[in-house]
Amino acid sequence: MMSFLKTFGYAVLSGSLLALAFPGYHLFPLAWVALVPVLVRTWTMPARSAAVQFFVTGVAFYLVLLQWLMANVYWAGGWAFLGYVALSCIMALFWAVVGWAWIRIRDTIPRSPSALVLAVLWGAMEHVQSFAFTGFGWGALGYSQGLDLPLLQWAAFGGVSLISLFLILSNALITGAIAESKRRLPRLGGVLALLIVTHAGGWPLIGQAQYADPPYNVGLLQADFPLEMKWDPEYTVDMVQNAAAKSRMLAQNAPVDLFVWPESLVMDDIDSPPIYREVQSLVLDTEAALLAGTHRTDSDTGGSLNSSHLVAPDGTLVDSYDKIHLAPFGEYVPLSEYLPFISKVVPAIGDIQAGTIQKILKTGDRTIGPLICFEVLFAPMSAHLRAEGADLLVVMTNLGWFGASSSLEQELEIARVRAVETRLPVAHCANTGITGMFDPWGRFTLVDTYFDGRGNMYRLGDVDAAETRMHRLGGVLPAALPASHPFPPGPLLVPNVLLGIVSLLAGWAAIQSFRGSIKKV
Numbered sequence: 001m002m003s004f005l006k007t008f009g010y011a012v013l014s015g016s017l018l019a020l021a022f023p024g025y026h027l028f029p030l031a032w033v034a035l036v037p038v039l040v041r042t043w044t045m046p047a048r049s050a051a052v053q054f055f056v057t058g059v060a061f062y063l064v065l066l067q068w069l070m071a072n073v074y075w076a077g078g079w080a081f082l083g084y085v086a087l088s089c090i091m092a093l094f095w096a097v098v099g100w101a102w103i104r105i106r107d108t109i110p111r112s113p114s115a116l117v118l119a120v121l122w123g124a125m126e127h128v129q130s131f132a133f134t135g136f137g138w139g140a141l142g143y144s145q146g147l148d149l150p151l152l153q154w155a156a157f158g159g160v161s162l163i164s165l166f167l168i169l170s171n172a173l174i175t176g177a178i179a180e181s182k183r184r185l186p187r188l189g190g191v192l193a194l195l196i197v198t199h200a201g202g203w204p205l206i207g208q209a210q211y212a213d214p215p216y217n218v219g220l221l222q223a224d225f226p227l228e229m230k231w232d233p234e235y236t237v238d239m240v241q242n243a244a245a246k247s248r249m250l251a252q253n254a255p256v257d258l259f260v261w262p263e264s265l266v267m268d269d270i271d272s273p274p275i276y277r278e279v280q281s282l283v284l285d286t287e288a289a290l291l292a293g294t295h296r297t298d299s300d301t302g303g304s305l306n307s308s309h310l311v312a313p314d315g316t317l318v319d320s321y322d323k324i325h326l327a328p329f330g331e332y333v334p335l336s337e338y339l340p341f342i343s344k345v346v347p348a349i350g351d352i353q354a355g356t357i358q359k360i361l362k363t364g365d366r367t368i369g370p371l372i373c374f375e376v377l378f379a380p381m382s383a384h385l386r387a388e389g390a391d392l393l394v395v396m397t398n399l400g401w402f403g404a405s406s407s408l409e410q411e412l413e414i415a416r417v418r419a420v421e422t423r424l425p426v427a428h429c430a431n432t433g434i435t436g437m438f439d440p441w442g443r444f445t446l447v448d449t450y451f452d453g454r455g456n457m458y459r460l461g462d463v464d465a466a467e468t469r470m471h472r473l474g475g476v477l478p479a480a481l482p483a484s485h486p487f488p489p490g491p492l493l494v495p496n497v498l499l500g501i502v503s504l505l506a507g508w509a510a511i512q513s514f515r516g517s518i519k520k521v
Contacts, residue, residue, distance in 0.1 A: 008056045014038035015060025021144040022065055023409030031144045032170045032195075039118075039175035047103040054099025058092025065139055068405030075227075075401060091129065091139060098125045101506065108509040115172035115187070117505065123165040124502040127495035130378070134328065137377060138410070141167050146413035150202030152442050155420045157487045158494030159379055163417075165498070166198055207483055209425075209439040215478035216366055216392075218427050219256040219288065220447050221246055222435040222473040223265055227400045230431075236267045237274045244282040246474055247290075249457050250449065254476040256288040257364060262431040263306070263373050263398040266294035270309045271317060280315040287313050289363040291370065293396045293429075296320060303353030308370045308396055310361040318363065322355025323372040325381070360390045366479070369424070373397040376411065382418045383492055391482045393424050398431035408433045416442045421491040423483040435473055440483035447475025 005012070017034035020027045038057045042050040066088060072080035102118045122141075130137035142163030145151050154162050170191050177187040223243055229235045247259050259282070268275055270292060283290050289312055296307040306323040358381060361368045369390030375381055376395045385393060395415050399408050412434045419426040419438040426438040436446040450458045451472040460473075 010037040010041040011053045011056040012060045015057040016064055019061050019064035023413055024406035028144050028147055031141055031167045033174060035171040036174050039171060040178055043179040047100045050103045051096040051100035055092050055096035058095030059088050062088035062091050062139060068402045068407035071402045071405060094125050094129055098122055105505050105509045108512045115169055115176055118172045119165045119169040120498050120501050122168040123161040124498040126164050127161050127499055135378060140164055143413050143417060146416045149206060149442055150199045152420050153202040153205035155417050156423060157490040159421055159491035160417050161495040161498060166194060170194055206441045209480040211478050211480055216257050217255055217476050218479050219247060219250045219259040219476045220427060220429045220435050220474060221261055223262060223431050224472045225431060230267055240266055240275050240278045244278045246451055247282055250474050250476055251286040256286055256476055259288055259290045260394055260427055260429040261292040262429045263293040263396040264295060266292050268295060269297055270294045279311055283311050283313050284315055289313050291394060298353055305355060306352050306372055308372060310363060319361055321359040321370045324355045325375045325378055326352055326354050327374045358384055360385060360388050367391050369393045371395045376415050376418055379421055379491055382422050386422045386424055392479050393426045395426060395428045397433055400432040423485045425480040437477040439480045445477055447473050449474045
């Protein structure tokens with residue numbers, strides 16, 4: 001153990017500190033400096049040794065960040081723990097590639113700006129993580145900065161990758177100042193300038209939310225149904241009746257234009273007679289539309305789909321959207337079509353069929369862009385919905401799989417970034433989690449109503465979101481109007497530009513290395 005710590009102590013320290021910058025630790029300023037120990041350690045190392053150090057840093061980071069995945073041991077057995085460790089190692093491999101490429105480029109391209117090269121490599125790497133092997137960009141460093149609203153506004157120009165680039169640039173400049181005395185002051189001055197420019201430039205980008213007159217009110221219900229209850233058919237209709245009763249109570253205190261129920265609250269087809277009667281009665285009585293998280297049976301294949309259904313105020317079933325990006329091992333087993341034995345060794349918790357196309361759902365004067373749980377992680381999906389005309393994103397989620405862990409707050413911060421990137425309001429409705437409304441600049445309003453176990457409704461005071469995430473809550477919140485976007489192509493364009501720059505750097509480094517080998521001959 002002492003030998004390991006002597007060799008990799010700085011790597012473990014950096015990975016752990018960086019994870020603490022994320023929710024639910026909320027030490028977000030750490031992200032500006034957390035990688036300095038491992039960068040100092042690798043500053044003079046050869047590329048292969050640096051890759052190993054970066055790999056260990058990544059493993060430490062993901063083991064801390066994703067510790068909530070261990071909760072799946074309850075649902076899937078010991079395989080869940082092995083999957084958690086394996087995922088952490090797989091994601092850390094991306095970090096190893098960055099460490100290797102950083103040193104190789106720096107050593108083969110004379111006078112290359114080391115700090116900027118690392119920042120560009122990192123931004124490109126996170127972009128690849130967001131789509132490679134179906135994509136899992138949960139650990140993008142920019143998601144740690146949700147409480148820093150001025151900095152977060154830059155996501156509207158370059159997505160979460162641009163925020164991460166700023167953070168890595170700071171770490172690399174500080175490292176250079178420590179490792180090399182000859183340019184210490186310019187590098188420290190660069191860090192100070194970076195902090196000033198990103199924050200002073202971000203403040204003016206935060207606008208004032210505008211609302212329709214009268215405002216468009218969304219009734220959000222955090223049902224807090226246990227998963228054991230959700231998967232028991234005996235309670236399927238009871239849960240719908242309970243949700244309808246609570247929704248009516250919300251409508252008694254404020255006018256509601258749209259009710260939103262969380263992911264998989266309706267565990268059957270919504271047009272099933274006993275369920276449809278409850279839903280139709282609710283919308284007719286309140287004159288409000290309903291967007292409900294449901295399970296739907298595909299009429300062609302007989303498969304189960306994780307869906308959201310829009311019901312008009314007159315009781316008409318308007319349309320449904322089926323979840324496209326399924327959660328690996330939660331809703332399907334990757335590669336099971338080609339390697340059937342995987343399903344027998346590592347079974348999925350659920351068995352869900354993927355949808356095929358994104359949809360916008362229109363109700364009244366608003367156009368809804370639905371995202372179901374894991375889909376909030378994919379920036380192109382949100383951008384596509386805005387491009388198709390959505391003026392309100394609705395994230396429906398059920399994080400009951402992970403108890404009271406930090407996954408609830410981490411997922412909320414991902415939704416915050418989607419609001420800033422698209423400049424759209426985002427209604428975030430969880431079964432267990434944190435429920436409320438984002439405005440187009442990422443400011444969050446928590447629901448304010450508590451339902452006790454006897455059917456009574458109380459108004460909450462000012463409470464921390466973390467204290468309310470496992471309770472029966474609701475609220476009626478106004479949805480802001482969409483804001484003008486300062487650079488519409490930016491959140492998708494900039495990450496691809498970073499990837500293109502990395503490709504050019506890699507090609508240039510390869511040419512220089514080839515020339516060097518010829519000279520030696």
